[in-house]
Amino acid sequence: MDTTRQQKISRLVQKELSEIFRRETAKTRGTLVTVSSVRVSPDLSVANVRLSIFPSENAQAIIDNINASERSVRHQLAQQVRYQLRRCPELKFHIDDSLDYIDHIDELLNKDKPKDEPETKD
Secondary structure (H helix, E strand, O other), rough: OOOOHHHHHHHHHHHHHHHHHHHHHHHHHHOOEEEEEEEOOOOOOEEEEEEEEEEEHHHHHHHHHHOOOOOHHHHHHHHHOOOOOOOOOEEEEOOOOEEEEEEEHHHHHHHOOOOOOOOOOO
16 A cells, blocks of 8 residues: 555656656657556655557567666656655666456457357346
């Protein structure tokens, strides 16, 4: 359970990172990076950021690229939140594959459903 301070910092980091990624992905046409969630550690030193990437075929390459440039992303974030936070948390980026998982479950459920069978109302 997160404290109120952790929740406020998580929302602030999510909002600012979303804006940073929106500006950066505007340069690369056809790729969309969304910040799904941010969880800040109790000591406020580490932020685990879950990114949803579309199209998901390039997700691992994009995450690797973002992790390689983590220092510059953290610097940009620190510039944005310098008046709200004393120290900018260390960023750890992870892929949020929940949408792919949902699509896979829907696909499996629809595969077992016969197409010619009429719907019955009980």
